[in-house]
Amino acid sequence: MSTILLIFCFLSVVTIATAFLTIYSRNPIHSAIYLVICFFSIAGHYLLLNSEFLAIVHIIVYSGAIMILFLFTIMLMNLNKENEVYKPRFTRLGAIVIFCLMCLVLIAILIHSKPIVGEYVTTGEDYQSIKVLGKVLLNEYMVPFEFASILLLVAMIGAVLLSKKEKTNP
Amino acid sequence: MNNILNQIGIENYIFLSVILFCIGVFGVLYRRNAIIVFMSIEIMLNAVNLLFVAFSTYHQDAQGQVFVFFSMAVAAAEVAVGLAILVSVFRNMGTIDVGNLKNLKG
Numbered sequence: 001m002s003t004i005l006l007i008f009c010f011l012s013v014v015t016i017a018t019a020f021l022t023i024y025s026r027n028p029i030h031s032a033i034y035l036v037i038c039f040f041s042i043a044g045h046y047l048l049l050n051s052e053f054l055a056i057v058h059i060i061v062y063s064g065a066i067m068i069l070f071l072f073t074i075m076l077m078n079l080n081k082e083n084e085v086y087k088p089r090f091t092r093l094g095a096i097v098i099f100c101l102m103c104l105v106l107i108a109i110l111i112h113s114k115p116i117v118g119e120y121v122t123t124g125e126d127y128q129s130i131k132v133l134g135k136v137l138l139n140e141y142m143v144p145f146e147f148a149s150i151l152l153l154v155a156m157i158g159a160v161l162l163s164k165k166e167k168t169n170p
Numbered sequence: 171m172n173n174i175l176n177q178i179g180i181e182n183y184i185f186l187s188v189i190l191f192c193i194g195v196f197g198v199l200y201r202r203n204a205i206i207v208f209m210s211i212e213i214m215l216n217a218v219n220l221l222f223v224a225f226s227t228y229h230q231d232a233q234g235q236v237f238v239f240f241s242m243a244v245a246a247a248e249v250a251v252g253l254a255i256l257v258s259v260f261r262n263m264g265t266i267d268v269g270n271l272k273n274l275k276g
Contacts, residue, residue, distance in 0.1 A: 004174065005177055005178055012186050016190065019194075019213050022213065023193065023200060028203060028206065035209050038216075039216070045223075046220075048174065048178075049223055049227045051223055054238055061245075061246055062212070065246060073257060077205075077256075077266065092200060110184050120175045120228065123230045127230050148244075152243060152246065158251050162255055162258055165261075
């Protein structure tokens with residue numbers, strides 16, 4: 001077993017375990033912290049696949065921005081009282097059954113992909129460094145890139161509008 | 171530089187993404203707290219992003235990574251708006267239990 005495969009197995013175990021603990025833990029703050037660990041291990045997967053740009057962006061966007069937003073919202077709502085009522089047993093059982101069935105079906109479909117794959121191509125050319133990605137992003141994907149900025153602007157305005165306190169009529 | 175997938179194999183990434191996606195679906199169905207439901211949606215998005223990057227390495231092509239970049243932008247926008255909606259729901263109803271949000275029930 002090579003070192004890279006060992007690193008992959010370790011990262012996968014961490015990813016799956018923390019993703020499961022995110023859902024299972026009752027305290028929302030614990031969930032958020034487990035989710036941060038999950039995102040960091042996914043960034044580790046990106047680094048393992050040599051895509052350094054996406055790893056950095058993933059850490060900045062997810063672990064930085066989105067998780068801070070989650071934590072702020074949780075603290076704003078004062079939810080860490082563990083007063084959550086669980087769903088009825090019937091619904092929980094249904095969720096577990098659907099989880100098992102979905103895993104079974106998807107893995108059973110995709111387990112036959114191995115013989116099709118064959119040999120992996122290695123072109124040897126650079127395709128995922130920051131330099132190349134920047135060229136692709138600003139040449140071929142210029143218009144979607146600008147639309148992404150408009151989307152973020154609209155989302156920001158919408159978030160401010162939605163969370164603003166309404167004025168009460170006297 | 172040799173292909174990293176020679177040592178790991180694309181099928182391992184496919185299985186990891188499938189399990190991660192199923193955990194996300196499980197979280198949406200299992201929990202009533204709307205914030206945890208949002209976190210499960212993030213987990214599902216991340217599973218798909220991971221598969222995009224794995225296949226981008228498989229084809230030695232940058233397009234998949236560009237798509238992941240856009241999907242991250244959309245995820246950030248979605249979380250910002252969704253959490254603002256959750257805050258205003260909490261302010262109006264005093265709870266974010268998804269079972270209690272049934273004002274529109276006919």
